[in-house]
Amino acid sequence: MCGIIGYIGHRPAVPIVLEGLEHLEYRGYDSAGLGYVFNQDLKIIRSSGKLNNLKEKVINEGSSLTVMTAIGHTRWATHGAPEERNAHPHMSNDKRLALVHNGIIENYLELKKDLLSLGYSFKSDTDTEVLVNLISECCHSEPDLLHALAKALRMAKGAFAICLMDREAPNVLYAARNQAPLIFGQGVGENFIASDVPAFLNYTRDVVFLEDGQILVAQSGDHKILRLNDLQSVSCETQRIQWSMQAAQKGGYRHFMLKEIFEQPNVITDGLTGRLENNDQINLPELERILIPKRLHIVACGTSYHAGLWGEHLLEHWAHIPVQTEIASEFRYKEELLLDPNEDVVLVISQSGETADTLAALRRAKEAKVKTIGLCNVVGSSIAREADCVLYTQAGPEISVASTKAMTSQMLMLTCMALYYARRNKSMSLGLRQSTLGQLRSLAQFLSQELPQMHTMAKALSRKYAQAKSFFYLGRGYCFPLALEGALKLKELSYIHAEGYAAGEMKHGPIALIDPTFPTFVLAPAESEMYAKIKSNMVEIQARQGQVIALTNPGTDLAADDRWEIPFLPGPLMAFLILPCLQLFSYEVSDYLGKDVDQPRNLAKSVTVE
Ligand code: AGP
Numbered sequence: 001m002c003g004i005i006g007y008i009g010h011r012p013a014v015p016i017v018l019e020g021l022e023h024l025e026y027r028g029y030d031s032a033g034l035g036y037v038f039n040q041d042l043k044i045i046r047s048s049g050k051l052n053n054l055k056e057k058v059i060n061e062g063s064s065l066t067v068m069t070a071i072g073h074t075r076w077a078t079h080g081a082p083e084e085r086n087a088h089p090h091m092s093n094d095k096r097l098a099l100v101h102n103g104i105i106e107n108y109l110e111l112k113k114d115l116l117s118l119g120y121s122f123k124s125d126t127d128t129e130v131l132v133n134l135i136s137e138c139c140h141s142e143p144d145l146l147h148a149l150a151k152a153l154r155m156a157k158g159a160f161a162i163c164l165m166d167r168e169a170p171n172v173l174y175a176a177r178n179q180a181p182l183i184f185g186q187g188v189g190e191n192f193i194a195s196d197v198p199a200f201l202n203y204t205r206d207v208v209f210l211e212d213g214q215i216l217v218a219q220s221g222d223h224k225i226l227r228l229n230d231l232q233s234v235s236c237e238t239q240r241i242q243w244s245m246q247a248a249q250k251g252g253y254r255h256f257m258l259k260e261i262f263e264q265p266n267v268i269t270d271g272l273t274g275r276l277e278n279n280d281q282i283n284l285p286e287l288e289r290i291l292i293p294k295r296l297h298i299v300a301c302g303t304s305y306h307a308g309l310w311g312e313h314l315l316e317h318w319a320h321i322p323v324q325t326e327i328a329s330e331f332r333y334k335e336e337l338l339l340d341p342n343e344d345v346v347l348v349i350s351q352s353g354e355t356a357d358t359l360a361a362l363r364r365a366k367e368a369k370v371k372t373i374g375l376c377n378v379v380g381s382s383i384a385r386e387a388d389c390v391l392y393t394q395a396g397p398e399i400s401v402a403s404t405k406a407m408t409s410q411m412l413m414l415t416c417m418a419l420y421y422a423r424r425n426k427s428m429s430l431g432l433r434q435s436t437l438g439q440l441r442s443l444a445q446f447l448s449q450e451l452p453q454m455h456t457m458a459k460a461l462s463r464k465y466a467q468a469k470s471f472f473y474l475g476r477g478y479c480f481p482l483a484l485e486g487a488l489k490l491k492e493l494s495y496i497h498a499e500g501y502a503a504g505e506m507k508h509g510p511i512a513l514i515d516p517t518f519p520t521f522v523l524a525p526a527e528s529e530m531y532a533k534i535k536s537n538m539v540e541i542q543a544r545q546g547q548v549i550a551l552t553n554p555g556t557d558l559a560a561d562d563r564w565e566i567p568f569l570p571g572p573l574m575a576f577l578i579l580p581c582l583q584l585f586s587y588e589v590s591d592y593l594g595k596d597v598d599q600p601r602n603l604a605k606s607v608t609v610e
Pocket of ligand 1: 403
């Protein structure tokens with residue numbers, strides 16, 4: 001996620017903006033920039049890479065130390081390479097306006113086309129440069145910049161949090177938000193605008209969390225908050241932040257992992273942005289360039305492998321594409337790949353886009369001349385650059401080593417791929433496709449409502465089972481990959497031994513391990529045609545005094561030691577409710593045992609070595 005900061009007040013603005021950007025670094029970024037007005041000229045300084053690169057450029061600009069208004073930005077690339085030309089702020093063609101932006105303007109290509117026809121030119125690939133020139137164009141028909149800004153924002157579709165500077169009025173900052181966070185920090189004789197509290201917490205704790213559809217007009221000693229649609233003033237409550245700086249970077253959550261678990265509804269919303277068209281179709285232009293696979297090979301590591309294993313079910317069931325999901329460290333050393341460039345496609349999944357085994361597997365596939373797709377979260381990462389085409393999960397940076405929201409974003413993209421290929425293969429009934437798209441549209445809201453009670457239940461169960469020495473996680477069908485993931489989460493976070501198993505395999509040996517000290521987590525959604533089978537597996541375990549936590553839906557008849565009921569979703573999308581439960585259970589066990597939740601021992605966020 002990008003970071004925005006704006007300052008207007010009685011102090012040198014540039015050092016404050018740079019300091020604010022430093023406090024937003026935890027959000028992850030790949031370029032940065034700032035802007036201010038000096039001698040009636042708009043000055044933009046930007047750099048790719050880390051803030052030190054920007055600071056070096058700023059130092060050479062002596063002018064910057066006297067200005068008392070400035071805006072700054074750290075960019076997490078969602079589209080458009082992480083290069084200086086795509087860094088913010090972006091300036092309007094007439095060099096009057098400078099804009100920083102967080103979010104995705106879904107209709108920016110249409111708006112860009114209209115502006116091009118009016119003679120505008122663009123130096124970057126970003127939606128932000130389109131937006132700042134749209135505001136500039138609206139200045140020709142509106143009485144003032146405020147009305148022009150409001151008109152442009154009403155024309156933009158999608159998520160935005162923006163801060164705007166005007167060369168002609170350097171003592172005013174404009175800000176607005178829709179579906180992206182933006183906070184107003186009220187100082188004495190100075191005001192702040194930022195994506196998150198840490199940016200200005202050293203200067204003020206009095207904040208207003210702006211709401212969707214609000215515009216802020218800020219001067220050093222005054223401000224007003226207006227409604228975007230009619231520019232009527234609104235009164236907003238000022239809140240006092242009690243958090244420490246570090247707590248603020250976690251948004252008030254105890255750990256980044258918990259914050260990222262609770263970000264998953266936003267990840268679903270952001271992942272669908274620009275992909276779920278109004279005419280009920282999934283839009284994946286990235287895949288238009290390569291053949292529809294006759295056979296798809298999914299290759300990944302760890303949690304990403306589990307996401308791929310889950311996606312296999314949808315791609316086979318909905319798109320009728322035979323899928324083979326493999327662990328990258330195995331795939332890369334196979335004697336023979338037996339791939340046919342005219343039929344096979346290899347999909348590599350990697351949050352970081354830098355995992356050595358997955359990157360090596362991608363290169364092996366390319367040596368075999370088959371087309372490759374990368375499913376990544378980090379724009380411009382090695383896998384993203386080397387795959388023949390890349391799908392970005394747009395999940396924002398994942399700070400915690402244990403992968404949570406990344407898996408949800410990967411599963412979402414695999415769902416989109418399955419629906420996309422099903423349409424092209426004409427292999428899915430209209431009814432099923434429509435009902436699935438309907439579920440996708442409401443999924444984020446649904447999950448957001450359920451997460452708090454999931455967390456409550458996870459905390460209660462964690463206290464009961466935290467002393468276990470070993471755990472089984474069992475699932476069938478699309479729940480088998482989730483069982484693997486649940487076990488991985490418990491292992492890597494709490495250091496408790498856990499095994500994920502296909503439930504049907506229990507009688508082939510593992511059940512010998514069951515005793516009263518070896519609990520089992522059974523994934524038992526109501527609708528799965530495997531429900532009766534998983535129920536009998538559970539009975540077999542209980543017959544040997546094994547304790548069972550059954551993650552199931554209301555109304556099922558499982559007599560488990562602990563029933564964990566979550567709402568029902570038809571079909572494999574139930575996974576989007578099951579996964580957070582497994583994440584929260586492991587999180588709470590780890591926290592209860594006093595482990596280092598965000599940085600578990602021996603683990604790295606990206607395994608860039610073999
Ligand atoms: C998951 O919690 C782990 N951090 C790990 O298994 C991770 O998923 C794996 O290393 C793959 O990483 P990638 O998605 O960045 O390739």
